[in-house]
Amino acid sequence: MRDIVIAGAGMAGLHSAEALRDAGYDGRITMIGAEPHRPYSRPPLSKEVLTGVGSPKGVALRGDEQIDALGLDLRLGRAAVRLRPGDRSVELDDGSLVRGDGLIIATGAAARRPATDLPGVHVLRTIEDAEAVRDAFGSAGRIAVVGAGFVGAEVAASARAAGLEAVLIEAAPTPLMRAVDPRVGAVLTELHRDNGVDVRLGTPVAGFEGAGRVERVRLADGSAVEAPLVVCGLGVELNTGWLAGSGVRLADGAGGVLCDAHGRTTVPGVYAAGDLANFPHPRYGGRMRLEHWTNAGEQAAVSARNLLAGEGAQEPYEPVPYFWSDQYKLKIQLLGQAAPADTVEFVHGSAEDRKFVAFLGRDGLLTGVLGLRSTPKTMRYRPLLAERTTWDEALAAAGFTPRR
Ligand SMILES: Cc1cc2nc3c(=O)[nH]c(=O)nc-3n(C[C@H](O)[C@H](O)[C@H](O)COP(=O)(O)OP(=O)(O)OC[C@H]3O[C@@H](n4cnc5c(N)ncnc54)[C@H](O)[C@@H]3O)c2cc1C
Structure with a gap:
């Protein structure tokens, strides 16, 4: 493989490029980004940038030298408008055509x-x-x-x-x-x-x-x-319109680009990652799509490595989903899935204290851990979600005895 195209220059696009280079790939990487900016981080936009603590210009994900060191053919301010069917040729909005031996779709989402x-x-x-x-x-x-x-x-x-x-x-x-x-x-x-x-x-x-x-x-x-x-804040529209007629199948339900456990789409040599990737997750008994910053980075790295590895040598992507939110100087953290849940137990602290760790469960299994103002305690339970853990095992691990 000598020529890889990454569509999207956000969190997933950047991590795709970094993972390719980390894996020793020294061929051409063309990265297409509709925005005029180098990859930047969105979480501060609703937090530090609005409260005035941070600057909109200070949200870059990497310094210029780090981006330069990746040796990208960076096409910023240019949108991919079409993926030719049965091919990996991407048409840009200036009429140019970029063809790769491999393609990673990381065009994320826009605000609804x-x-x-x-x-x-x-x-x-x-x-x-x-x-x-x-x-x-x-x-x-x-x-x-x-x-x-x-x-x-x-x-x-x-x-x-x-x-x-x-x-x-x-x-x-x-x-x-x-x-x-x-x-x-x-x-x-x-x-x-x-x-x-x-x-x-x-x-x-x-x-x-x-x-x-x-x-x-x-x-x-x-x-x-x-x-x-x-x-x-009405949610997002996924940036998948440019894939119409390409043979890349979109998913029902949560929508997005239909991927297998390795990030492969329905077109050979075309992978996806980030907000728009819809993938199967064995521990949650179905498919999921995560609009989480950490997921965009982790999934992109796996998709990029799998693109290079080829058939037979690919690793599955089975993350412990992780999301955080900062509100009123309090950190809310969510590991796993917190909805739908049929059981909720506050295993440390309480809602009244505005400081707690809550376990969320479904069908007798632990499916999510949500913490407010409790970072170390919350993160301690991550391993429970990295494998199948029953509700009772989870409560025992927390030393929690439910009141009957
Ligand atoms: C205000 C805000 C706050 C957030 N806070 C948190 C948080 O606290 N915690 C958390 O876990 N997550 C948070 N998120 C979510 C997180 O930022 C996203 O999950 C992450 O940005 C997804 O990365 P991505 O690369 O998949 O997609 P995007 O960030 O959407 O990047 C995709 C890029 O592709 C470009 N693009 C789109 N269409 C095309 C095209 N046709 N051709 C070329 N380029 C194209 C876009 O312009 C964009 O730059 C927040 C998101 C927002 C908007």
């Missing part, structure tokens, strides 16, 4: 946009988005955040830190419905309320109103939230 183009309504995915929201923080005084997923929750927390009044609007009955069990989500609702956020749950948005720019968010129950600044 609300159905309005009123100025003052933002999403948060890119450096430019974060700069725009941070600038707006300076004069808005009040913000409405639509969607209480992790990004929305962090924006609300950062807005409070920056001195804004904040209203957090969520259609579901608890925040983070997609990611955590409602019993844990309820604690996070209280965390926002403790910090002065007006949390409106179970209230879908009907629309955005204002003369020339946003002035209020209209809710489905007819009420309105007045705010000159709105940030929407």
